[in-house]
Amino acid sequence: MQRLRPFLDKHCPNPDLVSVIDGLMLACKDIANRVQLGIFSGVLGSAEQENIQGECQKKLDVISNDLIKMVLAGMPQVKGLASEEESNVVACNPDGQYLVLFDPLDGSSNIDVNVTVGTIFSILESAPEDDATYESSFLQSGRKQVAAGYVLYGPSTLLVLSTGNGTHGFALDPRVGEFFLVRENIQIPTTTKEFAINMSNYRFWDQPMQRYIDDLLQGEVGPMGKRYNMRWIASMVAEIHRILTRGGVFMYPYDSREPQKPGKLRLMYEGNPMSMLVEQAGGKSSTCRDTMMDIQPHDIHQRVSVIMGSADEVDTVVRYHQEDTKPTSKKPKAD
Numbered sequence: 636m637q638r639l640r641p642f643l644d645k646h647c648p649n650p651d652l653v654s655v656i657d658g659l660m661l662a663c664k665d666i667a668n669r670v671q672l673g674i675f676s677g678v679l680g681s682a683e684q685e686n687i688q689g690e691c692q693k694k695l696d697v698i699s700n701d702l703i704k705m706v707l708a709g710m711p712q713v714k715g716l717a718s719e720e721e722s723n724v725v726a727c728n729p730d731g732q733y734l735v736l737f738d739p740l741d742g743s744s745n746i747d748v749n750v751t752v753g754t755i756f757s758i759l760e761s762a763p764e765d766d767a768t769y770e771s772s773f774l775q776s777g778r779k780q781v782a783a784g785y786v787l788y789g790p791s792t793l794l795v796l797s798t799g800n801g802t803h804g805f806a807l808d809p810r811v812g813e814f815f816l817v818r819e820n821i822q823i824p825t826t827t828k829e830f831a832i833n834m835s836n837y838r839f840w841d842q843p844m845q846r847y848i849d850d851l852l853q854g855e856v857g858p859m860g861k862r863y864n865m866r867w868i869a870s871m872v873a874e875i876h877r878i879l880t881r882g883g884v885f886m887y888p889y890d891s892r893e894p895q896k897p898g899k900l901r902l903m904y905e906g907n908p909m910s911m912l913v914e915q916a917g918g919k920s921s922t923c924r925d926t927m928m929d930i931q932p933h934d935i936h937q938r939v940s941v942i943m944g945s946a947d948e949v950d951t952v953v954r955y956h957q958e959d960t961k962p963t964s965k966k967p968k969a970d
């Protein structure tokens with residue numbers, strides 16, 4: 636089995652980028668250890684403080700963030716970083732070439748109930764004249780990512796990574812502390828019978844999403860002509876890993892619960908990196924109306940509606956939304 640480093644040396648164009656990914660893995664292996672130790676490493680429970688998202692941070696959110704920040708800040712290749720747990724971007728090394736954006740711990744509501752969590756990362760190039768203290772140099776579309784990946788802290792610790800030449804899976808052998816290639820060129824099945832969405836938000840979705848789910852739930856007797864199964868782990872990394880493994884569609888659409896925060900997931904360090912992995916594996920990723928990675932970001936923490944996974948199923952969801960915008964002949968007569 637091939638180790639991560641020689642695989643990257645072969646597939647990754649730039650040795651500095653290989654070093655950044657290597658550095659990230661150092662931090663993630665430390666996080667993996669602490670997750671495995673659980674109560675014995677003091678990582679459980681709340682940190683009793685809120686982050687910029689207005690969410691109560693878990694201790695492991697803060698610990699993971701600080702570990703990754705420490706490793707990246709010490710790397711000459713890293714010019715700056717942005718994190719779900721940091722209000723502002725953090726300048727690292729002025730001569731660095733890369734900007735690293737990350738969700739240090741995704742699915743953290745699961746950590747206290749012993750369910751899979753993970754780290755998501757996205758890597759952008761920064762222009763030499765960019766000043767990494769300014770958010771503007773980070774606001775690049777998902778198409779500009781030079782690498783993206785996640786580390787899944789589950790029964791096994793897995794890395795799924797793309798540097799633009801396919802999506803590949805690695806497993807950590809804890810006996811030697813090394814990641815080994817276990818799945819080269821992952822391909823997502825184009826069709827599926829499995830969907831993932833938080834159904835408790837149904838009444839807050841817009842009408843096309845409600846119509847799509849209604850039709851889905853009619854199964855083989857409805858317009859989809861097949862019976863679907865549902866999953867919801869409340870950990871995006873685990874959902875996307877399942878979809879990369881056996882297909883499916885993951886949805887966190889806009890909802891009207893908090894009009895000033897219509898989406899739950901963040902574009903820059905959840906939507907975009909996961910979209911790169913999914914697209915590189917033959918899947919699709921949309922906001923219901925636009926292709927995710929084409930969005931020009933305006934804020935480092937901006938939220939986005941997320942539909943990603945098996946290509947044909949994502950196309951179906953988008954079609955329900957396009958039909959919604961087509962002028963219908965049945966427009967009510969102006970009175």
Ligand code: AHG
Pocket residue numbers: 719738740741742743744833869870871872899
């Ligand atoms: P995070 O823990 O980084 O805030 O991310 C949690 C996200 C995502 O991982 C998951 O799919 C979603 O929140 C779950 O949301 P609900 O708890 O509303 O179902």
Ligand code: MN
Pocket residue numbers: 738740741742871905
């Ligand atoms: Mn997250």
Ligand code: MN
Pocket residue numbers: 696719738739740741742743
């Ligand atoms: Mn998080």
